[in-house]
Amino acid sequence: ILNVEQSPQSLHVQEGDSTNFTCSFPSSNFYALHWYRWETAKSPEALFVMTLNGDEKKKGRISATLNTKEGYSYLYIKGSQPEDSATYLCAFNNNNDMRFGAGTRLTVKP
Amino acid sequence: DGGITQSPKYLFRKEGQNVTLSCEQNLNHDAMYWYRQDPGQGLRLIYYSQIVNDFQKGDIAEGYSVSREKKESFPLTVTSAQKNPTAFYLCASSLRQRYGYTFGSGTRLTVV
16 A cells, blocks of 8 residues: 655644645656645535656645655645645556655644 | 535535535536535545446445436435445536536535
């Protein structure tokens, strides 16, 4: 079974703080790395999919980077807002299937 | 609007009863998946299907069964053989295997 690890498990920040969290995954048989945003009582929503080593993606105040050689991805949120409060899931795609981490639960306090 | 619908949102069942969770998509996706989430854990794959009339076991298939008679539908039955059925169940679909997922909103099953 492939292990996808996310850290930290949870994070509390003040509005306006910038923050980042980590996803680590096996570096062999890499196909793609996905980030999802999951708000309470809603469906997980796709944020980014990255396939190439060194990929960087950005969506508003949220960005992500990918290092396939060492097996990690960072998600950054600049100037956190209360509406950013959610669980952020990463998922690793190899040649066969997709494996999810346990998520990082972000709470942004006004 | 295309999407994936799970029903019901909350489900209560007595121990020993089978229960079926519904998952329907109108996205014309080939692949569909069932995951289970327990507190503090990642999503764990129960079953997946890449094409109609075909499905494969995931990591925790024991005590569950599925069918894929139509492209749009992938129901999950939680049988009485499942030892710890109380959990949050999430259905997803993708255009093909290894593409990004579209998720349903989940069903929380409580067995009493």
